[in-house]
Amino acid sequence: MKSPRLTIVVPCFNEELVLKETAETLMRLIDRLVEEGKIAEDSCILLVNDGSCDDTWSLIRQLHEKDGRVKGLNLSINTGQQNALMAGLLQAGGRSDVIISIDADLQDDVNSIGEMLDAYHEGADIVYGIRRSRKKDSFFKRTTAQLFYRCMSLLGAKTIYNHADFRLMSRAAVRQLEEYPERNLFLRGIIPQLGCNAAYVYYDRLVRNGGTTKYSLQKMFNFAVEGITSFSIRPLRLIASLGFLFLFCSLVAIGYTLYAWFGGETVAGWASLMISVWFLGSLILIAIGITGEYIGKIYLEVKQRPRYHVTEYLD
Ligand code: UDP
Ligand code: MG
Numbered sequence: 001m002k003s004p005r006l007t008i009v010v011p012c013f014n015e016e017l018v019l020k021e022t023a024e025t026l027m028r029l030i031d032r033l034v035e036e037g038k039i040a041e042d043s044c045i046l047l048v049n050d051g052s053c054d055d056t057w058s059l060i061r062q063l064h065e066k067d068g069r070v071k072g073l074n075l076s077i078n079t080g081q082q083n084a085l086m087a088g089l090l091q092a093g094g095r096s097d098v099i100i101s102i103d104a105d106l107q108d109d110v111n112s113i114g115e116m117l118d119a120y121h122e123g124a125d126i127v128y129g130i131r132r133s134r135k136k137d138s139f140f141k142r143t144t145a146q147l148f149y150r151c152m153s154l155l156g157a158k159t160i161y162n163h164a165d166f167r168l169m170s171r172a173a174v175r176q177l178e179e180y181p182e183r184n185l186f187l188r189g190i191i192p193q194l195g196c197n198a199a200y201v202y203y204d205r206l207v208r209n210g211g212t213t214k215y216s217l218q219k220m221f222n223f224a225v226e227g228i229t230s231f232s233i234r235p236l237r238l239i240a241s242l243g244f245l246f247l248f249c250s251l252v253a254i255g256y257t258l259y260a261w262f263g264g265e266t267v268a269g270w271a272s273l274m275i276s277v278w279f280l281g282s283l284i285l286i287a288i289g290i291t292g293e294y295i296g297k298i299y300l301e302v303k304q305r306p307r308y309h310v311t312e313y314l315d
Helices: 019-035 056-066 081-093 112-121 139-154 171-177 187-194 217-231 234-262 270-303
Strands: 006-012 044-050 070-075 098-101 126-133 163-170 198-204
Touching: 006 019, 006 081, 019 044, 019 056, 019 112, 044 056, 044 081, 056 070, 070 081, 081 098, 081 163, 081 171, 081 187, 098 112, 098 171, 112 126, 112 163, 112 198, 139 217, 163 171, 163 187, 171 187, 187 217, 234 270
Parallel strands: 006 044, 006 098, 044 070, 126 198
Antiparallel strands: 098 163, 126 163
């Protein structure tokens, strides 16, 4: 069987400090994998510049001039890691058999790439890199990230625990991904929906090989909101549930109010005010919840996601 052509896609935002080392490490890895016969000779890396304001793009140009197997894609403004990654995947998808995405700081262990390719050769279309431990991440990063994963699953958005964007995808899987035209990208939620043959490799997350995180607290927060709102309409449903809960509470409150009123312990106007506040409050919440149910439906429709993915048809 012919060895598959691999492209390693790397989103880069202000990564001038690490880019050279990253490209060299990845090219050395590619040379080794070619020697082992796991990938084709014309395998390459694709560095996607996500509108950096430092010298990232000129560095990518230099690296490309030195070695043609380093490809570059320049985005005009900073659109976020997910969009940069998508741009790279779509660019690479047409000319590669297998695509691996990895962060520019090589916090994800490049030595797992060989293992990912083994899983691909055994028939997996998607291989997820799972962080076995995050000891090298800061306490803040570790706890906020894990809180985020738990919140996501509680709110009904399915993601793979401790997996970020270090993964292998076959060309067929990238083709399926092309069917998702949505603007609010949250790849970690979309990819598990593709329903391809999946495999998992486990690794220890390393420290950044230079520079500082490009995910500010603000970006992390936006990303979390993006993930939840792109994949779950459960928050809207919660409003209706809250309305019904309040309706129940209001019945108890109304009972108590009437009891106090008949007992003559109340001032004039108190009972009618209490009953209106509780009862109307719950009705308003229920009404918002019902409206939310329709908005949720509209939201799912406008995304125009594929209804299903066919894996086989026997005619
Ligand atoms: N990144 C990007 N655009 C952004 C932010 C980040 O392309 O707006 C890239 C960044 O260059 C890196 C990857 O996304 O390759 C992950 O970012 P980082 O390592 O800073 O995140 P962390 O590991 O701290 O979560
Ligand atoms: Mg990182």
